[in-house]
Amino acid sequence: MTGTTLDDAWIRRYHSGPGDRPTLVCFPHAGGAASYFFPLSGALKSSLQVVALQYPGRQDRRHQPCPSTIAEFAEGAYAALKPLMSGPVAFFGHSMGAVIAFEVADRMRERLGAAPSALFASGRRAPSTTRDENVRLRGDDGLIAELRRLSGTGDEILEDEELLRLILPPLRSDYAAIETYRYRPGPKLGCPVLALIGDEDPRCDLDEARAWADHTTGPFSLHTFSGGHFYLTDHLGSVADLVSRQLGTP
Numbered sequence: 491m492t493g494t495t496l497d498d499a500w501i502r503r504y505h506s507g508p509g510d511r512p513t514l515v516c517f518p519h520a521g522g523a524a525s526y527f528f529p530l531s532g533a534l535k536s537s538l539q540v541v542a543l544q545y546p547g548r549q550d551r552r553h554q555p556c557p558s559t560i561a562e563f564a565e566g567a568y569a570a571l572k573p574l575m576s577g578p579v580a581f582f583g584h585s586m587g588a589v590i591a592f593e594v595a596d597r598m599r600e601r602l603g604a605a606p607s608a609l610f611a612s613g614r615r616a617p618s619t620t621r622d623e624n625v626r627l628r629g630d631d632g633l634i635a636e637l638r639r640l641s642g643t644g645d646e647i648l649e650d651e652e653l654l655r656l657i658l659p660p661l662r663s664d665y666a667a668i669e670t671y672r673y674r675p676g677p678k679l680g681c682p683v684l685a686l687i688g689d690e691d692p693r694c695d696l697d698e699a700r701a702w703a704d705h706t707t708g709p710f711s712l713h714t715f716s717g718g719h720f721y722l723t724d725h726l727g728s729v730a731d732l733v734s735r736q737l738g739t740p
Contacts (some may be wrong), residue, residue, distance in 0.1 A: 499551060500570035502542045504528050505535035512578040512607055512737050515571060516542040517587030517594075519613070520668055521637075521661035523549045526584070530722070533730035538737065541574075543567055543587075547660040556663035560586075560671040564593035580607040580737055584722065585693065586668040588614035592705065595679055605681040608736050609706075612686040612729075613719050615698030616705060617673035626665040633658055633665075639692065640719040679706040684736060686713045686729065688721030 502524040514534065516527040524542035531540040545563065547556030557563045567590060571579070575598060583591030588611040595606050615621070625636050634654070683706045685699040696712070703710035713732060715721040722729055 498570040500543050500545075500567060502544050503540070504531040504542070505540065507535050507539040508537070509539075511538050512580055513539040513541060513574050514580050514582055514733065514737070515574070515591075516540065517567070517581065517583035517591045518543065518545065519585035519587055520664035521548075521657060522584070522587070525549065527582075529726050530582075530730060533726055534733060537734045543570070545660075545664075547663065548657075552656060552660075556660050556667075558663065558667060560589055560593060560667050563590045563667065564597060568594050568597045575602060575604060578607050580610070580733075582610040582612065582733065583614070584612040585614050585719065586664055588612055589617055589668060589671060592617055592679075595681065596676070599677065599679060605679060605708075608682045608684060609679065610684050610686060610733065610736075611699075611702050612722065613688065613691060613694055615694045616685075616701035616703075617671075618675075618704060619698045619701050620672070623669050626662055626669050630654075630658055633661060637661075678704075680708050681706060682709045682711075682736065684711050684713060684732070686715065686721075686732070688717040688719060689714050690716075690718045691721070693719050 516530065518524060518526050524544040527540070527542040531542065534540050544551055545557065546554035557566060571594065581591035581595060583589070591609060592611065595609055598604050598606065625633065628636070683702050685702045687694050687699045699712055715725045715728065717724050
């Protein structure tokens with residue numbers, strides 16, 4: 491099933507949810523596309539409106555330049571999502587998407603005096619934590635090795651040279667954006683923040699996930715699942731239940 495564009499090229503809706511419920515906005519990981527959240531959208535369709543962001547430079551937007559910084563991602567996403575912010579919205583970001591979601595929420599706070607109903611930060615350390623990472627500087631073989639290490643890309647893609655030629659450029663660009671991102675201290679968010687991680691994630695440990703608590707004056711909770719960076723694949727039902735309970739839509 492393909493997504494349908496709503497108000498902007500950034501936004502995809504895969505299922506129709508109840509019209510009177512909050513909208514959950516999903517932010518993909520580095521190299522990822524809106525379609526990554528198709529299963530989560532399906533799991534939540536009876537309780538929430540779900541939309542996913544399609545970043546420039548991939549799938550049907552592959553001929554458009556990739557954003558070069560997290561700020562550029564956040565500005566484009568904010569502009570696309572602003573019409574939805576007249577009603578209740580929550581953000582779910584995975585990996586790089588968690589940082590973009592945080593930056594969009596910060597713009598929402600600063601420019602609208604509002605906040606998402608909740609921020610779900612999945613598979614990503616808090617913005618204020620840093621690591622010295624240089625995946626962006628590796629050759630193609632190094633990028634492919636990283637994809638294998640994170641176990642989020644099927645072998646049928648990793649062994650297909652034509653597909654790799656499509657996914658490696660935006661992946662490298664996304665890594666450059668997230669690896670050069672630096673948090674600028676400022677006012678905290680006021681919404682609940684929920685950190686979700688796999689207990690074997692090489693990209694985020696428990697202390698780095700707990701540091702999300704420093705970015706909000708609202709409630710914070712940490713939720714761990716068995717698995718690695720893409721734990722969501724094996725725990726879709728549990729994650730959907732967590733989102734529904736938090737947003738009051740069982």
